[in-house]
Amino acid sequence: MTATNLKNIITQGNYLIINKNETYLIHQVSNKATLKLGRDVIDLKASIGQPYSSTFKLEPIPEKKRHYTLVICNDNQARNQWATNGCGTDNKLITDDSSSQLLSTDEIIALKESGETGQNIVERLLENSKTFQLKTEYAQEKYLKKKARKYCDFLTIFKPTIRLVTDVLYKQQTIPKTIPIRFDTLAQILCRVNLDPGGKYLLYENGSQGLLQASLLNQLHDDGCLIHIFSSTAEQNALRAVKAMNFSESKMKQMLTVSLYEILNKRNELDIKEEKDEDDVPICSEDKKRKSDEAYIQVKKKHRSITSMDGLNFLKSNKFDGLIVVCREEPTEIVKTFLPYLSLSRPFVVYSAYREILVSLYAEFKTRRDVVFLRLTDSFMRYHQVLPSRTHPDVTMDNGGGYLFSGLFVEGTK
Amino acid sequence: MSFNRYKDIIEEGDTVILYINPQAMYAIQVQSIIENRKGEKVENVMQTKYGALKISSLFGKQFGSKVNLSHGWAYVLYPTPELWTQTLPHRTQIIYTPDISLIMFMLELKPGSIVVESGTGSGSLTHSMAFRVQPTGHIYTYDFHEQRADQAQKEFKSHGLSDIVTSQCRDVCQNGFCDKVSGKADAVFLDLPHPHLVIPFAIKALKPSGGGRICTFSPCIEQVIRTCQALQDHGFVHLKTVECLEKEYQVLNRTVTTFASASRPPPVATGPQNAIEPEREDKKFVACVPSTSPRGHTGYLTTATYPVENQPPQMVKIEIKCE
Ligand SMILES: C[S@@+](CC[C@H](N)C(=O)[O-])C[C@H]1O[C@@H](n2cnc3c(N)ncnc32)[C@H](O)[C@@H]1O
Numbered sequence: 001m002t003a004t005n006l007k008n009i010i011t012q013g014n015y016l017i018i019n020k021n022e023t024y025l026i027h028q029v030s031n032k033a034t035l036k037l038g039r040d041v042i043d044l045k046a047s048i049g050q051p052y053s054s055t056f057k058l059e060p061i062p063e064k065k066r067h068y069t070l071v072i073c074n075d076n077q078a079r080n081q082w083a084t085n086g087c088g089t090d091n092k093l094i095t096d097d098s099s100s101q102l103l104s105t106d107e108i109i110a111l112k113e114s115g116e117t118g119q120n121i122v123e124r125l126l127e128n129s130k131t132f133q134l135k136t137e138y139a140q141e142k143y144l145k146k147k148a149r150k151y152c153d154f155l156t157i158f159k160p161t162i163r164l165v166t167d168v169l170y171k172q173q174t175i176p177k178t179i180p181i182r183f184d185t186l187a188q189i190l191c192r193v194n195l196d197p198g199g200k201y202l203l204y205e206n207g208s209q210g211l212l213q214a215s216l217l218n219q220l221h222d223d224g225c226l227i228h229i230f231s232s233t234a235e236q237n238a239l240r241a242v243k244a245m246n247f248s249e250s251k252m253k254q255m256l257t258v259s260l261y262e263i264l265n266k267r268n269e270l271d272i273k274e275e276k277d278e279d280d281v282p283i284c285s286e287d288k289k290r291k292s293d294e295a296y297i298q299v300k301k302k303h304r305s306i307t308s309m310d311g312l313n314f315l316k317s318n319k320f321d322g323l324i325v326v327c328r329e330e331p332t333e334i335v336k337t338f339l340p341y342l343s344l345s346r347p348f349v350v351y352s353a354y355r356e357i358l359v360s361l362y363a364e365f366k367t368r369r370d371v372v373f374l375r376l377t378d379s380f381m382r383y384h385q386v387l388p389s390r391t392h393p394d395v396t397m398d399n400g401g402g403y404l405f406s407g408l409f410v411e412g413t414k
Numbered sequence: 415m416s417f418n419r420y421k422d423i424i425e426e427g428d429t430v431i432l433y434i435n436p437q438a439m440y441a442i443q444v445q446s447i448i449e450n451r452k453g454e455k456v457e458n459v460m461q462t463k464y465g466a467l468k469i470s471s472l473f474g475k476q477f478g479s480k481v482n483l484s485h486g487w488a489y490v491l492y493p494t495p496e497l498w499t500q501t502l503p504h505r506t507q508i509i510y511t512p513d514i515s516l517i518m519f520m521l522e523l524k525p526g527s528i529v530v531e532s533g534t535g536s537g538s539l540t541h542s543m544a545f546r547v548q549p550t551g552h553i554y555t556y557d558f559h560e561q562r563a564d565q566a567q568k569e570f571k572s573h574g575l576s577d578i579v580t581s582q583c584r585d586v587c588q589n590g591f592c593d594k595v596s597g598k599a600d601a602v603f604l605d606l607p608h609p610h611l612v613i614p615f616a617i618k619a620l621k622p623s624g625g626g627r628i629c630t631f632s633p634c635i636e637q638v639i640r641t642c643q644a645l646q647d648h649g650f651v652h653l654k655t656v657e658c659l660e661k662e663y664q665v666l667n668r669t670v671t672t673f674a675s676a677s678r679p680p681p682v683a684t685g686p687q688n689a690i691e692p693e694r695e696d697k698k699f700v701a702c703v704p705s706t707s708p709r710g711h712t713g714y715l716t717t718a719t720y721p722v723e724n725q726p727p728q729m730v731k732i733e734i735k736c737e
Contacts, residue, residue, distance in 0.1 A: 008623060053625040053722040074722055159625070161522050184658050187519035191511055194494040196420060197525040197548055221525040221549060321420060343422070344478025345492040355663075359702045362665040372433055372489055376663045376702070379512065384635075384655040384714065386642040391635060393657075410478045410489050 010047050010054075010157055015244045017158040017168065021149045024168050026160065026244045039066055042155070046070040052159035060115035073154065082122055082144055088134040102128040118151030138390065160244045162186075162215045169209055169241060175353050175400075178235060179207040179328060182401045184381045185351065186215060189324060192349040192406040197221035199321035202341055204229045204260070204334050206238075206327040214241040216324070217255055226255045227315055229263065229338070231329065256311030263315065264337075315341070323348040323409075332361050339371075342409040349406040358405040370412035378403045416574030417541065418548045420492060424472050429573070431491040431501055432481075438463060441493060441501035446470035462488065495542040505562055508538035509605060509631060512660040513712055518546050520654075520717045521601035521627045526550040530599045530619045532586040533557040533606045534566045543603075544570075544578045552578060554595050558585040590615030597622050605631040605713075610644035617648055617720060624722030633713040641716050650718035657714050661704060668701040 010016060015028045020037065027035055033044040040058075047056060047070050056070035088094075103111075103125065111121050125147060126132055135143065158164055166183045173180035189212075193201070198221055205212040205228060216226050230238070242252075320341050325331045331350050339348060348371075352358050355378070362376050379401050383394045417429070424430055428444045440462075446469055448458045458469040465484030472481065477492040491497060496511050509517070517539065523529065527547045534540060534557035543553050557563040563583035570579040582592065587608050602616040609630040620626035628650065630641050642653055672695045 008625075051623065051722055053719075055721075163520060163522055183519060184516055187515040188512065188660075190519070191496060191515035191542070194496060195546065196418075197546070198419065219524050219546070343420070344476055345489075346420075346478070347494070355702060359663075359665050359700060363667075363700045366665065372491075373436055375436075376665060377660050378663075379658050379660050381656065381658040384638070384657065386638055386653070386655050386716075388639070388643070391639055408478075408491060410491070411476070411480050413480065 008052050008159065010050050010052060012048055014246050015160050016052075017160050017164045018155060019158060020155040021152040024164065026165065026168050026240075028243075041067045043067070043069045046072065047157055050157075052157060055154055055156045058118075058153050058155065060117065062115060065113045065115075070155075082119075082126060084126075084132075084137075084140050084144075086133060087137045087140055090136060091134075091139065094131050094134055100129055100131040101125065102130065118148075118153040122147045122151050160246065162211075162218050162245070165214065165241050165244050166211060169211055170400075173209070176328065177207075178209060179326065179351075179353055179402070180400055181208050181211050181326070181351070182381070182398065184379055185401045185404065186211065188377075188379070188404055189326070189349050189351065190215065190219065192404065193322040193324050193347050195219045196224070196321055198223045200225045200227075200318055202227050202229070202315075202320045202323045202338055204231075204323075204325045204327055204331075204338065206231045206233065206329065207235055208241070208326055209235070209237060210239040210241040210243075212324060212326050213239070213255060214245050214247075217242070217247060217251055218245060220254055222250075222254075224254060225314070227311055227320075228255055228257045229260050230257060231260050231327070233329070256308050256314055257306065258311040258315060259307045260334075262307045262312060319343040321346050325349070326351040330357060332357075332364065335361065339409055344411055345408060347406060347408050349404055351402055351404055353400075353402045355403045358403050361405055365407065368412075370410055371407045372410050374405070374407040376403065376405050417493060417495075417498070418545060418574060418578065420477075422476055424475050424477060424490060426473065429493045430472065430477070431493050431497045432460070432462070432467070433489040433491050434462060434464060434483075434486070439497065439501050441498065441503075442469070444469055444472055446473070464488070495545045498541050499538045502536055502538060502541075504536055505565065506533075506535035508536045510538070510709075510712065511542075512658060513631065513715065514539055514542045516656070516658055516715055517603060517629050517631065518543060520715065521603060521629050523547055523551070523601060527600045528595075528598050529553045529601045529603060530591050530595055530616070531555040531603045531605075532584075532591075532612065533559070534563060534581055535605065536562075537566045537569055539603070539605070540566070540570070540579060540581075541573070541575070544575050548578050552580065554591065554599075555579060555581050556584040556586050556591065557581075558583065558587075586615060587611040591619045595619050600626055602626070602628045603631075604629070607637070608640075609637065610640040613641070613644040613648050613650075620720050624720060626720045627717065628720065629715060629717045631713045631715055633711070635714065638714045638716055645716070645718045649721065651721050653716065653718045655714050655716045657711075659709060659712065661708055664703045664705070666701045666703055667698065669696040669698050672697050 012029050015026055018025050018027050018035065029044055033048065035042045035044055042058065050072055054072055055074055057073040058068040059071050061067040061069055111124065132140065163183065166186055170180045170182055197219060201216055203212055203216060203226060213228050220226060321343060323338050323342055325334055331352065335348065335350055350358065358376055362374060365371050365374055381401060382397050385392055385394060424444060426444055426446060430442055430444055432440045432442055442460060445458055447455050450456045460467045460469060462483055464486030467481065467483050472490060475490060477490060480487055480489055499511055523543060523546045525547060528551060529543055529547065531540060531553060534555040540553055540555050560583045563581055567581040570576060570581055596618050599619040600621060602619055604612055609632060616628055632638050632641065638655055645653055675695050
């Protein structure tokens, strides 16, 4: 079996995206390979060695309340399906009282704990519903969809992709502690910065749980490079998204991390050192090597960034193809500090959850001579329900896309 | 020139974007000599709102430099796919950057992705996708309009994208995609009037290992309904239909009259001509103004995943043991 095929196999130690009905979560398969999902405990062992995107049926373990094992089941026809037996034409006969379900809550819980499958539980619920037969076809569909969410017997395991990771993280983040990056905003960022797989990128990120690093790394080819500038106020779990992507060691080495503090304070120091005496360099080169390896190990083990000397040197001696700033802090000084690191005719893009911040940045940048094509945007994004005769926009929208400010760095007037 | 790698210095034959302001950007071919209507070779001079630009004066300049026009100035920019989309010659309706970004994201494109696209149209999306999947990926793009397919092919070649883009004339609703892409694609994208007819061919093009993505762009909801039905009938999962419009804001310095000025007694009309007007107290502020007539609709994007095909579970396990 080829290496690429192996990459598509669920492996112990890897991060997975687990999808059960409408919930998605990021999960690392530990040695024990168990997953707690609500009040259920699921043994994932049977999934190891199977290809990603496989679907599994949850089999209750006898004698163990709410414990399940997995059985592979890629047959679409075998999914939860419930037969309906006729329906009403309108809802005029349905009165809303809590007595329409004959089974009591306790009886339903008992069913669940006895190891009954979701399929059977819903069948019992239907048998014991006084109103189900009277509901219209559409209402029945809606009812079943709701029940399926609760009593679904299947789960699917996906290989983590940026698209899936973005969606999972977005639902878990809250302003102002962390920043939720909506998928369309991330998509825009990647386009605005004109992501060239072989390019060199400068990223200042704080608060997205590593989503920006992960998506940039994901878009880079072997010759691309990313410098992540981090703040001393970095969040807990700052590299969650990076870890979730199961990047290879060589991929991880394309990202160099440098702290803002060290750039601002060591920059001058290094300049002076180099001018004064060149002999200094060989002495610390051993140290440098160690430090850059350390950076990688830290990311893997401690989930925390440390400054690599390679990164610091790289930053000092290169011009970059794009600057991305996504953070909780006021970005103005950050953007102004790193803009001169760009080659000419290269883009920068700044995200903020607050329009006011970007408005003042824009106002200031309008007076600069070395930036053009300044744009401040947000987006109107909505999903649509598409069903025969019932197609319409979703009734609730999501307004959390945030704002983007972008432009191109050009020759300033002399 | 090559559209797929940044370069620094402008040379003969390059394409550059002449940027005067966001409303006035032009893609120009850097050719010092052109033929005029009479077929004579003449010096290439471009006329802009702010006067003339001698094209040969661009040689040796850096992308991103400022250039003088006879009555003003402009910048010469590198033709990124985003700027190309804004300035390309329209042969059809095109897809713009906000939708393009979503399409590429939802199709999960990255270096190495193999994409099948139809129709090619003006190549707006194709350029962006090519940039995103290079250097190891490939875009196979089809249009049934011979002249358009031909023109696109020439454009990709002159933009140095021949290694990344293959363009062909083909009616994909009738004949599907080429055999050589069967089972190879990571993603399929459709922007044509009857995407639902192409769904079965899309399945053939997608990798059989499953997890392949499809995206269709349709301006009309009726097309979306037919597409979703077809996707479902053919076993696609995780159907999503989304629309996304970019809203742009201007940031402007504005002033408003204060309450104090408004509540003063009105000036006396019969007073002497040179009576001193009481000083007005205006309030200055930075306004954030949405564009007055933004795009209200482009198209609906429908995406779905092709699931893993039914296969006996043991097969895979045995293969691992052989490793
Ligand atoms: C709106 S344009 C595509 C624009 C393109 N996405 C872009 O961004 O430039 C639609 C194209 O689909 C082509 N087309 C329509 N039906 C087709 C078919 N059955 N097979 C191949 N191409 C077709 C048309 O010739 C037209 O060029």
